Amino acid sequence: MTTICSVKFNGKTAIAGDGQVTLGEKVIAKSTAKKIRRIYHDQVVIGFAGGVADAVSLQDMLEGKLEAFGGDLRRAAVEMAQAWRKDATLQKLEAMLIAFNEKDLLLISGNGEVLEPDENVVAIGSGGNFAQAAAIAMTRHSSNMSASEIAHEAVEIASGIDIFTDNQIITDEL
Numbered sequence: 001m002t003t004i005c006s007v008k009f010n011g012k013t014a015i016a017g018d019g020q021v022t023l024g025e026k027v028i029a030k031s032t033a034k035k036i037r038r039i040y041h042d043q044v045v046i047g048f049a050g051g052v053a054d055a056v057s058l059q060d061m062l063e064g065k066l067e068a069f070g071g072d073l074r075r076a077a078v079e080m081a082q083a084w085r086k087d088a089t090l091q092k093l094e095a096m097l098i099a100f101n102e103k104d105l106l107l108i109s110g111n112g113e114v115l116e117p118d119e120n121v122v123a124i125g126s127g128g129n130f131a132q133a134a135a136i137a138m139t140r141h142s143s144n145m146s147a148s149e150i151a152h153e154a155v156e157i158a159s160g161i162d163i164f165t166d167n168q169i170i171t172d173e174l
Contacts, residue, residue, distance in 0.1 A: 001164030002035055003127030004047035005154045006098045006105055007135050008120035009147040012173055013100045015047045016151035018127075018159060019168035031168050038172065040066040043101055044073055045172050049125035050095030058084070058095055062108070073101045077114045085112035096124045102174055127158030127165035134158065148173045 004017040021030040035055070036047045040063055048055035061083070065076035077099060097108040107115040107122045115122070121139060123132035135154035138145060145153070148171050159167040 001126035001162075002033075002049045003123065003125045003131050003155050003158040003162060003165040004035060004049050004098055005121070005123040005128070005131040005135055005151050005158070006047065006100060007139065007147045007151045007154070008100070008105045009139050009145075009150060010143075012147040013045075013102075013105055014147035014151040014171055014173040015045055015098060015100070016148070016155045016169050016171040017047050017125075018155055018165045019170065020164060020166040021052070022164050028166075031166050034170060036170055036172050039063045040071055043071060045100055045174060047098045047124075048095050049128070054095040055097070058097055058108075062097065062099065071101075073099060073104045073106065074114075077106050077108050081108055081112045081114050098122055098124060100174065121154075123154065123158075125165070127155070127162030130158040130161045131155050146173075 001022050006015040017035045019032040021033045023029045062080050065080045069075045099106050121135040131154040134157040138150045152171050155169050159165040
């Protein structure tokens, strides 16, 4: 369980995520996991929620699709989601991804969905709804915060509500 939030604001796209890894519903196994990574020649940033092994498998798959389609994130995401949905082994993977580059901000799910958010904010994980609501409010009512500050603060707010999210937050921005 985790919270990952990405925000496209004032010409920048940022992502923030906490570091908590929970075993079951009672044990915090780690508080400094890195759930945000750069892939495809540092041109694409991803954040994941769900099982770490599953997320790494999806990262590898997305990176392969990015290579196959010359870095076209939208096309790679659609191709990945289609493969994910059709392959019986992949369907068992329990993870969701947020992926962005200079142009696109996308949510990729195992249901074959590739979604571009309406309000340039997307969040996933157990605290995702809390973070998304906070980030949308900040983008609507603040012009003095950066995309990175909004994403970070949204996850910080979620960490105060969701017991599966901690405040060991890392961010990245393009």
